[in-house]
Amino acid sequence: MPSPDLPLQLGDLFTRTVDTQDVHLVRPGDTDRPTWAVYEGTRYLGTVHAQIDTGRHWHVQTLREQHLRLDDAVRAMRRPASWQAKHERVRRWAREMLTEPSLVVLDVQTTGLDDPWALQVGLTDRHGNVLFNEHVNPLADVAPAATALHGISPRQAAAAPPFAVFVPRLAQLLHGRRCLTYNASFDRTVLHRELQRHFHDAATAQAWLDRCTFVDAMQPYSAWRGLWSAHHQSYRYQPLGSSYEAVANCRLxxxxxxxxx
Structure with a gap:
């Protein structure tokens, strides 16, 4: 995959805006190699090397890391001093999750992003064994953009049972468990909407969901990667590399x- 930053075309001195803030890259005068010292104002961030012969093109010398994009290399160099401790906490958290006997992993594919309904619900145990994998009739339209991603057509959805059919089975699988998701607020909102339609009551739907503990892996993973946004003063969201298939996403x-x- 060619580098999106075209390192061979970059000059000895150039400025790049990363998350609304300028950084200045200066090639040392004693080399013609694709190497630059990186400054933010008067602050020296570190040195990067463009490695155009590898799949990951930007090597951060001070961190001994490689990144596909120069912007991500800069974000790594901007990490706060607290990152190393945060990184280790996330590692401990991941180990605890993977050894938690009550852990289940959940993914929900939906009709779209705006007021979504469930189209597929996948659930595995901590070893990736399938506990639940069902298509759902949303009793609503499926956005073409959603079908283009997950491949579930309106005809397929219409042939599936409605969510209400699966509520007792999901209760057996979820209640009393720790439920790991990626972007828990989204999946939880979809389930709450389905349960509210089923029970005709928001409080009952909430009580049903409260019988399991949702754990979101999105923020810990972003912190583990450690790509700091100076503009937002937080670690940038990291895509999981979704396959847009529920069980595959659980295993991923x-x-x-x-x-x-």
Whole structure:
């Protein structure tokens, strides 16, 4: 994959804006190699080397890390001093999650992003064994953009049972468990909406969901990667590399946690 930053075309001195803040890259005068010292104002961040012969093109010398994009290399150099301790806490958290007997992993595919309904619900145990994998009739339209991602057509959705059919089975699988997701607020909102339609009562839906503990892996994983946004003063969201298939996403999340630990 060619570098999106075209390192061979960069000059000896150039400025790049990363998350609304300028950084200045200066090639040392004693080399013609693709190497630059990086400054933010008068603050020296570190040195980067463009490695155009590898799949990851920017090597951060001071961190001994490689990144595909120069912007991410800069974000890594901007990490706060607290990152190392945070990184270790996330590693411990991942180990604890993977050894938690009550852990289940959840992913929900939906009709879209705006007021979504469930189209597929996947659930595995901590080893990736399938506990639940069902398509759901949303009793609503499926956005074409959503179908383009997960491949579930309106015809397929219409042939599936409605969510209400699965409520007792999901209660057996989820209640009393720790439920790991990636972007828990989204999945939880979808389930709450389905349960509210089923029970005709928001409080009952909330009580049903409160019988399991939702754990979101999105923020810990972003902190583990440690790509700091100076503009937002937080670690940048990291895509999981979704396959847009519920069970595959559950297993992908488990694989990611194994990398983290």
């Amino acid at each position: 999340l488990l694989t990611t946690l194994k990398q983290v630990k």
